[in-house]
Amino acid sequence: MKITTGFHVYSKDVPFRSCLLRGFSCNVFAMTQGHETWLVDAGSGLVGRPRKIVASMQEEGLDPSSITRILLTHAHPDHAGGIGYFSHKCNPAICIHESEEASLKGGTKHLWESEAIAARGKINDFYPAPMWLVHSFARYSIGNTPSVSNIKLLKDRETIKGHEHDVVVIHTPGHIPGHACYYVPDAKIAFIGDLIDPSFDRKASLNFPSSDYDQICHSIQVMRELDIEFLCAAHASDVIHGASKIRDLFTGTLEVLRNARETTLAMLKERGPMRLKEFAGHYPKDTWRLQDQVCVPFAVIKSLEKEGRVKAENGRYRLIETGIS
Known part of the structure; x- marks a missing residue:
């Protein structure tokens, strides 16, 4: 689906149905860069999700073989599981913030890389089931993040030069330590991954034992200061359009976080x-x-x-x- 000229969104899944049938995924975004196409996130690699993205791109006149970069917000399998498929098809550069490099190679285990942290509060308080069962269900429902070789590590505030649009990398830890957002200044569009989930009521994504309250508050404040007309979140039903509406979302989410404290x-x-x-x-x-x-x-x-x-x-x-x- 077209967002604005040169930008498209694909692949929002229904969470519970997706988990039961496998392949829980995220929105995948595409931007045209002359004869190239860049993706933001790749979705899950299970049950034909990448092929559905390819089919949707072709319906809108985009050539999947033109994909030269995939900008990952982070390495969770519902965002990065599809990189194996695309790497095999067109070998794009897999771009990710430098602090997320090890996690990109960690697959499903990355979801619980902070078990030592969780143990401080009794791990069964987080996962009221044996860990082997939690891991098994995760592998069933969202799969793993596959190993790839063409990895490009990104730095905070680095600008990725494109044929039509430059993209600014913004390190936004909080959901996990290596999370990043991508901002396109000339189009006033931001891809925020799992920083906020607008599908719920102003929800900041503090849903893992390694999630950090102070970091996510700071990350939201950083994004709130940008001039954004289109806000693209990984699990939202719709792209949010309008600078005042977007700023209100950021401000309201910070208020919800303060209330939680x-x-x-x-x-x-x-x-x-x-x-x-x-x-x-x-x-x-x-x-x-x-x-x-x-x-x-x-x-x-x-x-x-x-x-x-x-x-x-x-x-x-x-x-x-x-x-x-």
């Missing part, structure tokens, strides 16, 4: 030492669902620990009163 602090003050799973259900369910209800307070607690305001004791977290809100 206040909720966490209030619960610790009222209830005393708590386990992570005891926080679940106390955050707005229209925004934070399932695993978010544990990962969000954990991200907030890690931030409070850095401030010296929370201390872990025997699997519980205790507030250290300082008079600071």
Whole structure:
């Protein structure tokens, strides 16, 4: 589907149906660069997802053999699983932020690379099932990130020169440490991956044990300062159009994050030492669902620990009163 001149979007999947039938994926975006085509993310590699992208491109008059670059927002398999298919077909440069290089080679394991971090809050609070079962379901539903050789590592604020559009790399950690967004200044279009999921109510993607509250707040503030007319998120149903609407989304998401911090602090003050799973259900369910209800307070607690305001004791977290809100 055309977004604006030279930019297209493909492949949004229905989450639960996709997981049950395999191939949970993300939106894949294409931009024309003269005789070349660049993709942002590649989607899942399962059950013919890449072939569906190719078919959609051909329907819109784009030649899949012209793909010369794939700009990955990060290496999770629902974003990078399709790179094996495209590498075999047209050998594009696989571009990713330099801090995500090791994760690009880690496949599904990357989803739980922070098991040591998760263990601090009792890992079963995050995944109420044996880890072998969690890994098996992930491999079934979203697959792995395949190994490829044509990798180009990107730096924060690097400009990738194109025949029609230059693309600026913006390192936006928070969802995971190596996450990046891509901004096209002349078209005023931004590809934000999993920074925010507008399908929910102003949801910042703090849905892994390694997610970082302070980093994602800063990343959203960085993106809010850009002049954006088209906001392209990995799991949104639609591209968001309009600078004021986009800025309101960023501002509202920061407000939701602040509210999550206040909720966490209030619960610790009222209830005393708590386990992570005891926080679940106390955050707005229209925004934070399932695993978010544990990962969000954990991200907030890690931030409070850095401030010296929370201390872990025997699997519980205790507030250290300082008079600071």
